[in-house]
Amino acid sequence: MELQSRAPEGPIETSWMRHRQAIRLVNPANKRKYHVIVVGTGLAGASASATLAQLGYNVSAFCFQDSPRRAHSIAAQGGINAAKNYQNDGDSIYRLFYDTVKGGDFRARERNVYRLAQISVDIIDQCVAQGVPFAREYGGLLSNRSFGGALVSRTFYARGQTGQQLLIGAYQALSEQIALGKVKMHPRTELLDVVVVDGHAKGIITRDLVTGAIRRHVADAVVLATGGYGNVFYLSTNAKGCNVTATWRAYKRGAGFANPCFTQIHPTCIPVFGDHQSKLTLMSESLRNDGRVWVPKRVGDIRPANQIPEEERDYYLERMYPTFGNLVPRDVASRAAKRMCDEGHTVVNGGLGVFLDFREAIQRLGRKVVDDRYGNLFEMYERITGESPFETPMKIYPAIHYTMGGLWVDYNLMSTVNGLYVIGEANFSDHGANRLGASALMQGLADGYFVLPYTIGDYLATQKAGGASVDHAAFADAEREVKARIDRLVSTRGKTSADTFHREVGQLVWDKCGMARTREGLREAIAKIPEIRERFWRDVSVPGSGATTNQALERAGRVADFLEFAEVMCRDALEREESCGGHFREEYQTPDGEALRDDVAFAHSAVWAYDGPDRPAVRHTEQLQFDYVKPSQRSYK
Amino acid sequence: MKVNVRVWRQSGPDAQGAFEDFSGVDVLPDMSFLEMLDVINVKLEASGSEPVCFDSDCREGICGSCGAVVNGEAHGPGTRSTLCQVHMRSFKDGDTITVEPFRAKAFPVIRDLMVDRSAFDKIIQAGGFITARTGSAPEANAAPIGKQVADEAFDAATCIGCGACVAACPNASAMLFVSAKVSHLGMLPQGQPQRLARVEDMVAAMDAAGFGACSNHGECEAACPKGISLKFIARLNQDLVQAAFTRRS
Ligand SMILES: Cc1cc2nc3c(=O)[nH]c(=O)nc-3n(C[C@H](O)[C@H](O)[C@H](O)COP(=O)(O)OP(=O)(O)OC[C@H]3O[C@@H](n4cnc5c(N)ncnc54)[C@H](O)[C@@H]3O)c2cc1C
Ligand code: SF4
Ligand code: FES
Numbered sequence: 001m002e003l004q005s006r007a008p009e010g011p012i013e014t015s016w017m018r019h020r021q022a023i024r025l026v027n028p029a030n031k032r033k034y035h036v037i038v039v040g041t042g043l044a045g046a047s048a049s050a051t052l053a054q055l056g057y058n059v060s061a062f063c064f065q066d067s068p069r070r071a072h073s074i075a076a077q078g079g080i081n082a083a084k085n086y087q088n089d090g091d092s093i094y095r096l097f098y099d100t101v102k103g104g105d106f107r108a109r110e111r112n113v114y115r116l117a118q119i120s121v122d123i124i125d126q127c128v129a130q131g132v133p134f135a136r137e138y139g140g141l142l143s144n145r146s147f148g149g150a151l152v153s154r155t156f157y158a159r160g161q162t163g164q165q166l167l168i169g170a171y172q173a174l175s176e177q178i179a180l181g182k183v184k185m186h187p188r189t190e191l192l193d194v195v196v197v198d199g200h201a202k203g204i205i206t207r208d209l210v211t212g213a214i215r216r217h218v219a220d221a222v223v224l225a226t227g228g229y230g231n232v233f234y235l236s237t238n239a240k241g242c243n244v245t246a247t248w249r250a251y252k253r254g255a256g257f258a259n260p261c262f263t264q265i266h267p268t269c270i271p272v273f274g275d276h277q278s279k280l281t282l283m284s285e286s287l288r289n290d291g292r293v294w295v296p297k298r299v300g301d302i303r304p305a306n307q308i309p310e311e312e313r314d315y316y317l318e319r320m321y322p323t324f325g326n327l328v329p330r331d332v333a334s335r336a337a338k339r340m341c342d343e344g345h346t347v348v349n350g351g352l353g354v355f356l357d358f359r360e361a362i363q364r365l366g367r368k369v370v371d372d373r374y375g376n377l378f379e380m381y382e383r384i385t386g387e388s389p390f391e392t393p394m395k396i397y398p399a400i401h402y403t404m405g406g407l408w409v410d411y412n413l414m415s416t417v418n419g420l421y422v423i424g425e426a427n428f429s430d431h432g433a434n435r436l437g438a439s440a441l442m443q444g445l446a447d448g449y450f451v452l453p454y455t456i457g458d459y460l461a462t463q464k465a466g467g468a469s470v471d472h473a474a475f476a477d478a479e480r481e482v483k484a485r486i487d488r489l490v491s492t493r494g495k496t497s498a499d500t501f502h503r504e505v506g507q508l509v510w511d512k513c514g515m516a517r518t519r520e521g522l523r524e525a526i527a528k529i530p531e532i533r534e535r536f537w538r539d540v541s542v543p544g545s546g547a548t549t550n551q552a553l554e555r556a557g558r559v560a561d562f563l564e565f566a567e568v569m570c571r572d573a574l575e576r577e578e579s580c581g582g583h584f585r586e587e588y589q590t591p592d593g594e595a596l597r598d599d600v601a602f603a604h605s606a607v608w609a610y611d612g613p614d615r616p617a618v619r620h621t622e623q624l625q626f627d628y629v630k631p632s633q634r635s636y637k
Numbered sequence: 638m639k640v641n642v643r644v645w646r647q648s649g650p651d652a653q654g655a656f657e658d659f660s661g662v663d664v665l666p667d668m669s670f671l672e673m674l675d676v677i678n679v680k681l682e683a684s685g686s687e688p689v690c691f692d693s694d695c696r697e698g699i700c701g702s703c704g705a706v707v708n709g710e711a712h713g714p715g716t717r718s719t720l721c722q723v724h725m726r727s728f729k730d731g732d733t734i735t736v737e738p739f740r741a742k743a744f745p746v747i748r749d750l751m752v753d754r755s756a757f758d759k760i761i762q763a764g765g766f767i768t769a770r771t772g773s774a775p776e777a778n779a780a781p782i783g784k785q786v787a788d789e790a791f792d793a794a795t796c797i798g799c800g801a802c803v804a805a806c807p808n809a810s811a812m813l814f815v816s817a818k819v820s821h822l823g824m825l826p827q828g829q830p831q832r833l834a835r836v837e838d839m840v841a842a843m844d845a846a847g848f849g850a851c852s853n854h855g856e857c858e859a860a861c862p863k864g865i866s867l868k869f870i871a872r873l874n875q876d877l878v879q880a881a882f883t884r885r886s
Contacts, residue, residue, distance in 0.1 A: 051771040066692060067758050069798055070700040086778065122772075129774035131767045131825050133791040140781025158791070164699055165794060172766035179762040187755065210747055239694040274665060278672050279696050380698070383722055386667075449771045497682035499675070544687045548649065549748040552678075552688050 001256050001609045003622040007111035007411040012628055016115040019411065020454055024461035031056030033465035036456065037204055037219040039191045039246055041068030043163070043441055044424025045225030046170035047448030053174075053182035055453055060217060061174070062186045064209060064241055064554075069171040072227050072239040073444065076163025077284040077377075079147055079155035080441040082120040087144050091152040093117045098629050099150060100439060103329055104404075104432020105581035105597060106631040107262070107605065109624060112411060112430045119446040124156055126449055130169040134158050148285045148330065148437020155438045160284055160376045166441055170448070190554065192485075193478040194222060194250045194420065201253075201420035202468035205478045207486075209554065212547040214482055216470040220463050221419040221456055224250060225448065228403035228425040230263065232562045232569065233514065234506020236400035237269055237282040243558040244565045247407050247426050255415040256607040256620065258408035258428035260565070261573035264435055264582045265515050266401030267333035270384055270394075271353035280399040281384055283356075284377055285437045288326045290361035290370065291394070293317050293333070295354050299344035305355055305393045316340055324636040331434050331582050331595070332636055334398035338515050339593065341397070348395055357393035398515060402440060404431045404582065405572075408607045408622070412455035413447060416607075419459055423447035428605065433581025486546040489556050494539035498556035501536045505529065505559075505566055513570050518586045522574040526567060533563040568608050568617050575619060578602045590633075599631050638730035639663055642677065644689050645737045647746050650753075654746070656735070666726035670713060671696060671703060673725055674736075690749035698722040698862060701797035704804070705750045706737045711801035711860040719799060719862045739804035743811070743847040754800045756846035757814060763842035764835040765818040767828050786824055793820035795863045805860035808849030813857040815843050816869035823876060833880035836873060 008015040008022070026034065034057050038049045041063040049061045063071060083096040096117040101108060124142070128134065134156050135143040147155035158165040177183040188209040195203040195216070203218040226246035230236040251257045268283045294315045296308050317336060318325040328336075341352040362370050367390065371378075378389045385395070406429060407415045407422040415422050424444040431439060512518075512525035536559065544550045579588040579595035580602070588596040604621040611618050639661045647654030664673050671693050678688035693703040698719040705720055707713035713723040728734060736750065744752040796817035803811050819836050822828035828835070851870060858867045 047771075054770050065694060065700070065702060066754060067701075067798065069758075069761075070694055070702050072695070072700075074700045075695045075697055084777070122774075125774040125777045126769070126771060128777040129767070129769035129827055131790075131822050131827050133787055133794050133821070133825070136782055136784050136787045138784050140783050140787075141778050161699065161795065164797070168794065172761060173769070173771075175758065175762040176766045176768060178758075185758075187758075239700065240696060241694050273667055276665060276668050276672050276676065278669070278675055281697055380722075383718065384669075384724070386724075386726065453771070493685065495683055497679045499679055500683075541682050541685055543682060543685050549690055549751065550687075551690055552682050 001416055001607065001620045003256070003408065003416070003607055003620060005109060005410055005622060007109060012111060012114045015111050016118060023455065023458035026457045026461050028056060030465065032058065034058065034460050035060070035219040035466070036221050036223060037217055038062070038223045038225060039204065040071065040225030040227060040424065040426070041171070041174065042071035042073035042225060042227055042424060043167055043170055043444035044448040045223070046071070046167065046174045047445050048223060048225060048423060048452050049183050050170060050173035050177050051449050051453040052456070053177035053180070059177070059183040060186065060219065061183050062189050062191060062206065064188065064190045066188055068174060068185060068187060069168060071167060072242050073167045073441070074164045075239060076441055077160045077282065078286050079145065079157035079162045079438040080123070080166065081154050081436070081438040082124045082156060082442065083117055083154060084121055084124060086142060087153040089152045091154045095152065096120060096154065100430065100436060101432070101629040102634060103436040104434050105595070105634060106432065106599065106603065106626060107259070107580055107624065108430050108432030110626060110628055115451070116430045116443060116446050119450045120442050122450060123442060123445045127166060127169050130173060132158065132165045132169040145286065146289065150436065163441060166445065191226070191246045192249065192482045192557070194253045195474050195478045196253045196417055197468050197472050197474045200418040203470065203475060205482045210549050212545070212550065214479060216475045216479060218468050218470045218475070220460055220465060220467070221421065223421040223423060223452065223456070224407065224426050225424045226426045228406070229565060230400045230403050232506065232566050233400040233510050234503050235272065235277060235280050235510070237266060237280050240279060243561065245558055245561045247422070248561045248565050250407060250415065250417065250420060252610050254417045254610065255420055256408040256609050257405070257568065258605045258607045259405040259572065260569040260608065261513065261576060261583050262404035262433050262581060263400060264330060264402040264404060265334040265398040267330055267337055267398050268356060268396045269399035270381065271348050271351055271397035273351060281380070282399070282401060283381060283394065283396060285330070287356060287374060287377060290365070290373065291326065291356040291358050292360055293326055293354055293356055295340045295345035295347060302347065302349050305347070305357070314345070321636045328636045329434060330437065331584070334515060335584060337398055353395040353397040355393040356396045358389055359393070362390070400510070400514070402435055404429055404433060404435055408605065412458060413452050414455070414459065419463070421452055421456060423452050433583055486553065489540065489542045489553060489560070490544070490546050492537065492540050492542065494541045496539045496541055498540055498542070498552065498559040501532060501540065502559045502562065505532050505563055509566050509570065513573050516584050516586050517573050519574065522570050525570045526574065529563065529567045529570065536560065536563055571617070572606055572608065576602060576606060597631070603631070638666065640728055640731070641733040642673070643733065643735045644749070646689070646749055648748065650745050650747060664725045666724065668725045669696065669721060670707070670723040670725065671721050690751045692751050693721055696721040699797060701799040704739055704799050704801055706739060706804060708735055711739065711804040712862055717862055717864050739800055741803045741809035741848070743809065744800060744803060756848070757798050757800065757811070759846055760811065760815060760839050760842045761818065764831070764838035765822070767822055767831065780826055782826060790821050790824040793817045793824070793865065793869050796865050797863060799862060801860045801862060802857035803848065805856040806849065807854055807856065808852060810851045811843050811848040812851035812870050812873070813861060813865055815839050816873040817865045819873045819876060820869040823872070832876065833883055836876040837880045840877060
């Protein structure tokens with residue numbers, strides 16, 4: 001597998017500009033002859049589809065929800081970063097770049113990150129022009145807050161619904177292009193395979209989720225914007241439909257899968273209560289700006305919070321990390337919570353959790369200010385748990401939230417398959433081993449509005465428009481395989497729902513490949529996953545047929561892919577013999593429990609290549625080079 | 638606790654539907670309503686029967702996917718909540734719970750509780766946007782927007798497009814949904830150039846999609862999980878009058 005980053009050499013400040021000048025352009029009169037498939041209508045996919053259509057390309061867009069407006073991006077709460085330096089607090093493109101590389105624990109490609117920081121400022125302009133109602137100050141200017149471990153206030157936000165407002169902005173731009181006939185939208189349609197013709201991605205096979213019809217779609221290039229794979233853990237903060245199917249199918253057609261073990265745990269989620277839960281709910285990280293995290297000093301002390309006197313409380317983040325305190329990055333905060341609970345300081349009876357307390361903030365700022373800042377989050381918490389954070393501290397615990405890993409892409413966002421582009425959370429992204437808060441929305445929109453629309457032209461310019469046809473044998477083969485798989489799922493007629501298998505594999509990878517990983521645990525998981533997979537194919541029950549609306553079939557298809565993917569994720573975690581960012585191997589830690597990187601052996605991205613159904617995936621590497629931000633031990637003390 | 642659940646089953650758009658009873662369903666008060674349906678579905682699937690079909694995705698009250706009429710109320714009991722955010726603690730042991738799809742001519746049933754709300758997308762396509770080609774935007778802070786205007790536009794922008802307003806309205810009108818978008822964009826300075834064309838085009842698309850007329854019942858506001866206010870309908874009507882007047886002159 002060839003892993004050419006194609007990132008331009010020379011001064012980093014001008015590399016994106018020089019690259020844009022160097023790449024090929026498609027003649028404006030010819031753009032309307034090209035057809036691009038975009039799968040996914042989240043921030044990345046919707047912004048890309050709208051922009052490609054504005055440029056003149058013909059776009060076919062796909063999503064599995066009933067409307068493009070419902071993509072998982074809608075759920076993002078906290079905000080989006082941009083190096084505007086509106087607060088005059090010393091922010092700059094360089095600082096955002098530096099923070100992102102360091103926050104990612106030196107496992108991202110520097111030049112991509114620098115470009116991301118540069119583009120961040122344009123995103124805000126674009127969104128405001130579309131009518132995205134960002135928070136404003138009394139004078140009418142845009143407001144910012146500090147977020148997720150940043151020492152500057154560079155996060156733009158829209159109450160607790162930044163994702164919704166940004167997505168609606170992109171969705172509206174997409175809708176305009178749909179009305180103009182430049183985008184053909186296919187909602188309630190699921191990608192089930194990518195079609196590669198003579199080494200180039202030229203189409204996809206889909207299933208209409210209403211009628212069950214299997215269809216071939218041909219184009220000159222294919223873009224995947226299908227989001228992350230966090231639901232491999234079953235319980236996560238992701239929407240129920242999030243899946244690995246699109247990227248996993250592409251992997252099996254030759255796209256390298258990079259760093260699958262880089263998964264992010266979010267420290268502030270509502271803890272698991274009981275075993276009926278279908279998902280976990282995130283409480284925005286912004287809560288840590290004013291909330292204080294603590295546990296009782298005494299092991300096994302499960303008195304109600306208000307009965308535990310001040311001197312018996314351990315504000316452990318403030319104690320362990322005096323500089324950053326409650327604002328340490330996500331991975332650090334998550335592991336500290338795990339450690340406290342493992343040592344017996346949990347505050348959830350029969351479960352795991354720590355307190356996030358607003359008492360001091362309410363005293364300092366007054367109830368009104370706290371209500372203005374966090375009212376809607378408090379309401380959400382109360383609705384789910386039945387307790388008001390004004391009266392008693394929230395209980396929180398880490399949960400799977402985001403996946404840094406994804407399909408490998410070069411500087412042009414093209415995967416190892418020609419003409420197959422990957423944007424947003426679906427690619428292995430600019431976040432290295434750990435993503436900073438408010439940076440996923442930034443990356444998705446940077447990819448979709450400002451990077452892909454240029455870089456895809458470099459490829460299209462080499463292709464004859466309309467050169468491929470659905471009559472090619474590659475389409476017939478892919479379609480046959482898709483149909484055979486569906487037939488197999490609906491004809492197994494076992495006794496167990498797909499959801500039950502999903503929970504089982506999810507629990508396994510959470511235990512062995514979650515917040516902390518060990519060699520033994522990972523080996524155990526790697527041995528166990530094929531066994532679950534085998535049982536799945538023998539005993540899954542998918543009632544009904546493939547020829548109608550069938551949600552049991554949709555779930556089963558996704559679980560089948562998770563069951564294959566989980567194994568590669570665990571192998572990646574096993575072979576990365578270091579700790580970095582969200583990947584914490586217990587064998588590799590400093591005496592005080594911090595992640596211990598190995599920059600000599602592992603300053604690379606690991607890229608997994610499919611090698612047929614009977615052989616294990618092959619691990620390749622892309623060496624990372626740090627010319628600007630010299631790797632150092634991350635310290636938030 | 639145990640509840641009895643009567644769910645609307647309909648195998649396809651043109652099929653005859655009927656209620657199916659699930660009695661003695663074991664639930665915990667902390668379970669969400671949709672998790673209660675999951676419990677029913679896992680059992681159905683394990684026994685080889687087709688699960689109850691319903692839309693949901695975020696399960697956090699923000700994507701607008703979920704929705705059903707529960708005991709006669711769109712999104713079920715309690716105010717300002719989507720169905721995924723209703724918890725079983727809102728019911729009592731032994732209750733019988735009736736679950737039906739959102740019903741409206743413009744929202745045909747696809748299967749069981751799943752309905753086709755694509756008419757909403759068509760309304761947005763007709764004009765629910767501000768034309769701003771990527772790359773052409775001015776500097777974001779070049780045009781300050783007073784906090785009051787920004788906040789009010791925001792209130793309108795919180796609509797999640799769930800369709801409960803339509804399901805709750807005796808006329809199955811989409812006026813609250815349309816007014817929310819018209820107001821969000823129409824209050825902002827960026828939205829002015831297209832303001833009057835937008836309202837006319839969106840209302841025309843709403844009528845074409847088969848939604849009923851608004852006769853000020855106000856049921857929509859009561860059912861809306863985001864508390865979208867009726868005042869936005871008044872605002873829409875003002876814009877509509879102004880648009881007609883402008884066109885005539
Ligand atoms: C609760 C929560 C809060 C968050 N808050 C923040 C925040 O404050 N700031 C921040 O920066 N980030 C945040 N994130 C992360 C961020 O929201 C996501 O990383 C980002 O929105 C992903 O966008 P995307 O466009 O890549 O994918 P998504 O929005 O996930 O969209 C995926 C699209 O692909 C489609 N799709 C997927 N598979 C298929 C298939 N097989 N066939 C057809 N279509 C398919 C879906 O229909 C959908 O349209 C948050 C995430 C969560 C879970
Ligand atoms: S106005 Fe309210 S009820 Fe109607 S679609 Fe919007 S959020 Fe749903
Ligand atoms: S599932 Fe998203 S609002 Fe209910």
